[in-house]
Structure formats: structure tokens, C-alpha cells
Amino acid sequence: MQFMITAYDGKDEDALQRRMSVREAHIDEAKKLKEAGNLIAGGAILNEAEQMIGSTMYVEFDSRDALDQWLINDPYVTGRVWQDITVLPIRLAIKS
Numbered sequence: 001m002q003f004m005i006t007a008y009d010g011k012d013e014d015a016l017q018r019r020m021s022v023r024e025a026h027i028d029e030a031k032k033l034k035e036a037g038n039l040i041a042g043g044a045i046l047n048e049a050e051q052m053i054g055s056t057m058y059v060e061f062d063s064r065d066a067l068d069q070w071l072i073n074d075p076y077v078t079g080r081v082w083q084d085i086t087v088l089p090i091r092l093a094i095k096s
Contacts, residue, residue: 007082008054022079
């Protein structure tokens, strides 16, 4: 199943610092997901000042449970970066 994850960072003054402190670990995990065939695409959500305020990801997992098992261990979740996460099932028309 394909899913769209939209995740917004916290809005407190330490939010960007938390993101940056675990960003490399998050990107390393994303690379592993890509190699395993789970990550379709992803990137940062930017505000008007082009500062990172969240993320969006298109992923493919066998089930929502499998996605949830990965998600609870992502550095942006364990590092308390993402504070507002929405996961929706999707069907992409074009997949790279």
C-alpha cells in the first residue's frame, strides 16, 4: 500500500534545533528506506522564509502496521521533531 505522510515540526523556539540535531540520522534512515523500496519521494515543507517546518513523504509498505512500526523509530519521531503527523493511504498515478 502507498501512503502519504505529512508531518509538521513543533512550533516552539527549539523546534529547528531539534530538527537539525537529528536530520543526518533521519536522512540516513530515508536512504535505507529508498534502498529497500519503501520510500518513493520525500522532502521538507518550507515556510515563506524558506525555513524547514515539516516534512512530506510518499512511502510504500505492505500494511499500515508495517508503516507504523517504521514510523515510531524514525529519528524525527524519537527526537520529538515531528509534532503533528498525518498518514493517509494513497494511490500515486505516476511513480518514479
